[in-house]
Amino acid sequence: MGAAVIVKGLKKTFNLRHSHSLKETLVWLVKGRKGDLTKKFDALHDVSFEIQPGETVALLGFNGSGKSTLLKLISGVILPDQGTVRTKGRVAGLIEVGAGFHPDLSGRENVYLNAAILGMTEQEIHEKFDDIVAFSEIEQFIDTEVKFYSSGMFLRLAFAVAVHTQPDIFLVDEILAVGDEPFQRKCLAKIKQLSDEGRTLVVVSHDLDMISRICDRGVVLSSGTVQFEGPADQAVAWLRERN
Numbered sequence: 001m002g003a004a005v006i007v008k009g010l011k012k013t014f015n016l017r018h019s020h021s022l023k024e025t026l027v028w029l030v031k032g033r034k035g036d037l038t039k040k041f042d043a044l045h046d047v048s049f050e051i052q053p054g055e056t057v058a059l060l061g062f063n064g065s066g067k068s069t070l071l072k073l074i075s076g077v078i079l080p081d082q083g084t085v086r087t088k089g090r091v092a093g094l095i096e097v098g099a100g101f102h103p104d105l106s107g108r109e110n111v112y113l114n115a116a117i118l119g120m121t122e123q124e125i126h127e128k129f130d131d132i133v134a135f136s137e138i139e140q141f142i143d144t145e146v147k148f149y150s151s152g153m154f155l156r157l158a159f160a161v162a163v164h165t166q167p168d169i170f171l172v173d174e175i176l177a178v179g180d181e182p183f184q185r186k187c188l189a190k191i192k193q194l195s196d197e198g199r200t201l202v203v204v205s206h207d208l209d210m211i212s213r214i215c216d217r218g219v220v221l222s223s224g225t226v227q228f229e230g231p232a233d234q235a236v237a238w239l240r241e242r243n
């Protein structure tokens with residue numbers, strides 16, 4: 001059986017936006033647009049690793065080290081400038097809460113929209129709709145337009161849809177940040193269940209105790225490169241030593 005995720009030689013460059021004075025822009029234009037007015041920044045460079053099916057892997061690192069960018073590349077919402085990402089099976093997850101939700105549609109309509117985007121058929125969504133809403137515990141507001149939802153309500157619905165798509169690879173970025181404690185516990189239990197069912201999980205979090213508890217392995221990023229890769233508790237220890 002091949003790897004669930006293969007990341008090879010990834011590079012992602014962003015343009016850093018700067019405001020330029022009129023003089024700077026004029027000089028640049030007069031000089032025949034030589035040089036670059038916008039500065040470029042490598043959020044990731046030369047990142048390679050593999051994740052085996054059924055593994056629970058944490059992406060670790062300090063603020064700005066490139067974790068979320070890497071998760072977005074694995075999910076396919078952004079594309080690399082160099083390198084490749086290969087994934088095997090259905091990929092779903094919570095990357096940016098609210099992404100894939102339309103503000104003017106109700107919770108109910110968004111469940112259909114979001115689940116379809118994540119690859120479920122209409123029949124599958126019909127069958128799972130009640131379970132999705134029950135998991136989110138926002139039954140009362142399911143016919144309200146989601147622009148009136150709180151961030152926690154968004155998270156609840158988005159998480160509920162994502163876990164019910166039966167993903168082979170589940171990606172989670174700082175899921176627990178906006179959820180209240182009971183819902184966080186429920187999400188963690190669900191993540192544990194997905195992992196026990198043999199699904200592959202990639203988790204981004206700053207909660208190092210939680211990482212040690214639920215993850216098998218950790219990949220530590222710093223300034224956009226992999227600095228350490230190994231068992232989760234060793235990865236956490238490596239990061240803590242540099243705190």
Ligand SMILES: Nc1ncnc2c1ncn2[C@@H]1O[C@H](COP(=O)(O)OP(=O)(O)OP(=O)(O)O)[C@@H](O)[C@H]1O
Nearest residue numbers: 014015016043061062063064065066067068069070
């Ligand atoms: N769309 C973008 N345009 C410009 N720069 C970006 C963009 N997205 C990310 N970056 C930059 O890339 C770097 C890595 O960001 P990323 O969000 O991946 O870090 P992170 O490790 O997830 O950080 P945190 O722990 O703070 O969430 C940061 O310096 C960020 O400013």
